[in-house]
Amino acid sequence: MIALKNISKTFNAGKPNEVKALGKLSLEIHEGEFVVIVGSNGSGKTTLLNLVAGTILPDTGTISIAGNNATKLTDYQRSKWIARIFQNPLSGTAADLSILDNFRLAALRTKSKGLTIGKNENFKALVREKIAALGMGLEDKTEQPIGTLSGGQRQALTLLMSVMDECKILLLDEPTAALDPRSAENVICTADALIKQYSLTAILVTHNLKDAANYGTRIIQMGEGEILKDIAAKEKAKLKQAELFEWFG
Numbered sequence: 001m002i003a004l005k006n007i008s009k010t011f012n013a014g015k016p017n018e019v020k021a022l023g024k025l026s027l028e029i030h031e032g033e034f035v036v037i038v039g040s041n042g043s044g045k046t047t048l049l050n051l052v053a054g055t056i057l058p059d060t061g062t063i064s065i066a067g068n069n070a071t072k073l074t075d076y077q078r079s080k081w082i083a084r085i086f087q088n089p090l091s092g093t094a095a096d097l098s099i100l101d102n103f104r105l106a107a108l109r110t111k112s113k114g115l116t117i118g119k120n121e122n123f124k125a126l127v128r129e130k131i132a133a134l135g136m137g138l139e140d141k142t143e144q145p146i147g148t149l150s151g152g153q154r155q156a157l158t159l160l161m162s163v164m165d166e167c168k169i170l171l172l173d174e175p176t177a178a179l180d181p182r183s184a185e186n187v188i189c190t191a192d193a194l195i196k197q198y199s200l201t202a203i204l205v206t207h208n209l210k211d212a213a214n215y216g217t218r219i220i221q222m223g224e225g226e227i228l229k230d231i232a233a234k235e236k237a238k239l240k241q242a243e244l245f246e247w248f249g
């Protein structure tokens with residue numbers, strides 16, 4: 001689904017503040033995998049996500065997504081396939097607009113399934129049904145401005161609206177870092193359920209080793225722009241949280 005071959009990325013090349021963020025990194029992620037990436041600050045995790053999302057280009061190497069050369073995908077094709085959730089629950093939604101209007105905006109991104117977005121009662125009913133399935137009791141609040149919700153509620157809705165359409169790949173960049181522990185647990189649990197429900201291929205970058213141990217089908221540790229460890233599903237199931245802490249010891 002996602003293949004990176006010999007990717008390198010240096011910022012500010014040739015300048016005193018030159019940083020080699022990634023060096024000759026290769027990684028293949030298969031359809032349906034949920035990869036958790038951990039690693040110390042500055043090890044290149046977000047740079048990797050930015051490359052997959054196409055917000056930056058590699059200096060060398062190739063990136064392919066579902067067999068397509070990613071650098072040649074248009075923004076429209078890319079946004080149809082890839083959804084991204086950031087640390088800040090405020091990013092990705094318009095605070096003053098209602099929950100429903102935010103879902104309308106998100107649906108406009110792909111204009112899928114021939115829905116007459118905005119007026120169609122089917123659309124409203126679908127949104128209510130999907131929100132109800134989150135089990136957070138938000139389905140009766142769809143006319144309320146999304147900015148009035150808590151960070152955790154907002155992040156869960158952002159996740160849902162990102163994956164509801166034709167998205168195939170979900171990129172999660174420390175999506176719970178700004179949340180209190182209970183909301184963080186709810187959001188990561190929601191993400192995990194949506195990944196399974198929509199059969200998504202997902203990458204989660206996290207500093208939370210508990211989440212790294214409990215979620216995902218594969219775990220990758222990065223260090224200084226390289227992959228230090230890559231543990232697949234079977235082995236990961238045996239991996240204990242204490243062992244993960246040792247990696248960072």
Ligand SMILES: Nc1ncnc2c1ncn2[C@@H]1O[C@H](COP(=O)(O)OP(=O)(O)OP(=O)(O)O)[C@@H](O)[C@H]1O
Nearest residue numbers: 011012019021039040041042043044045046047048
């Ligand atoms: N746009 C940029 N311009 C200059 N340097 C950058 C840029 N983006 C990232 N870097 C540098 O590249 C290196 C890797 O950064 P990156 O954000 O990928 O690390 P990270 O593993 O996500 O770190 P953290 O866990 O702290 O978020 C760092 O040294 C960072 O300062």
